Amino acid sequence: MHSELEQLLILQDRQQKIRQILTEVKTLPLERAHLESQLAATAAGVESLKLKGRQVEVERKKLELDVGTRTESIARLKTQQYQTRKNDEFQAIGHEIERYENEVRKLEDQELELMIEADKLKAEIEAADKTAQATKESISRQLIYLETKSKALGARQQELETERESLASKIDADLLDQFERMFNSKGDAAIVAVEHGVCTGCHMKVTTATAARVKAGKEIVSCEQCGRILYLAAL
Numbered sequence: 001m002h003s004e005l006e007q008l009l010i011l012q013d014r015q016q017k018i019r020q021i022l023t024e025v026k027t028l029p030l031e032r033a034h035l036e037s038q039l040a041a042t043a044a045g046v047e048s049l050k051l052k053g054r055q056v057e058v059e060r061k062k063l064e065l066d067v068g069t070r071t072e073s074i075a076r077l078k079t080q081q082y083q084t085r086k087n088d089e090f091q092a093i094g095h096e097i098e099r100y101e102n103e104v105r106k107l108e109d110q111e112l113e114l115m116i117e118a119d120k121l122k123a124e125i126e127a128a129d130k131t132a133q134a135t136k137e138s139i140s141r142q143l144i145y146l147e148t149k150s151k152a153l154g155a156r157q158q159e160l161e162t163e164r165e166s167l168a169s170k171i172d173a174d175l176l177d178q179f180e181r182m183f184n185s186k187g188d189a190a191i192v193a194v195e196h197g198v199c200t201g202c203h204m205k206v207t208t209a210t211a212a213r214v215k216a217g218k219e220i221v222s223c224e225q226c227g228r229i230l231y232l233a234a235l
C-alpha cells in the first residue's frame with residue numbers, strides 16, 4: 001500500500017476515536033442534569049409530605065383550641081346555672097351546655113381522625129426519608145462516576161490529539177488538506193477500502209481503470225462517485 005495511505009489510515013482511526021469521544025462527552029451534561037432532576041424530585045416529594053404533616057398538626061392544634069374555648073364556656077355556664085334560682089333560666093343554660101358538649105364531642109372526633117392521619121403521615125415521611133437517602137447516595141455515586149468518566153475521556157482525547165498532530169505533521173500538506181475536507185464533509189471516513197471493485201464509502205462500483213490505479217498503489221486515487229480516497233482492501 002502507498003505508505004502515505006497507511007499513515008492516513010492511522011490518522012483517520014485517531015480522528016474517528018476523537019469524534020466518538022466528543023459525541024460521548026456531549027451526553028455527559030444531559031446525564032448529569034437528569035440525575036440532578038431525579039434528586040430534586042425526590043427531595044420535593046419528601047418536602048411535600050412534611051408540609052402535609054405540618055398542616056395536619058396546625059389543624060389539630062386549632063381543634064384543640066376550639067375544644068378549650070368550649071370547655072371554658074361550659075364551666076362558666078355551669079357556674080351560672082348553679083347560681084340561678086329561676087327554673088326556666090336553669091333549663092335554658094342546661095340546653096346551652098348540652099349544645100357545647102355536643103360540639104366538643106364532634107371536635108374531639110375530628111381531632112382523633114387527624115391524629116390517626118398524623119401517625120400515618122409520620123410513617124410515610126420516615127419511609128420517604130429513607131428512600132430519599134438511598135436515592136441521594138446512589139445519585140451521588142453516579143455523579144462521581146460521570147465526573148471520573150468525563151476526566152478519563154478528556155485525558156484520552158488529549159492523548160489522541162497529540163498523536164494526531166504528530167501523525168499529521170508527517171503527511172504532505174495538500175494530501176492532509178484533501179483528507180481533512182473529506183473527513184469533515186463525509187462525517188464517517190475520508191479514506192475507504194475498495195472491495196470487489198466497490199467503494200465501501202458510497203457502495204458504488206468504481207471504474208476498472210480506478211480499480212487498477214488503486215491496486216498499483218503508486219498514487220492517491222479518489223472514488224469518482226463520492227470523492228473519498230481509496231485503498232485496496234487486504235482480502
Ligand SMILES: [Zn+2]
Nearest residue numbers: 199202223226
Ligand atoms: Zn465512493
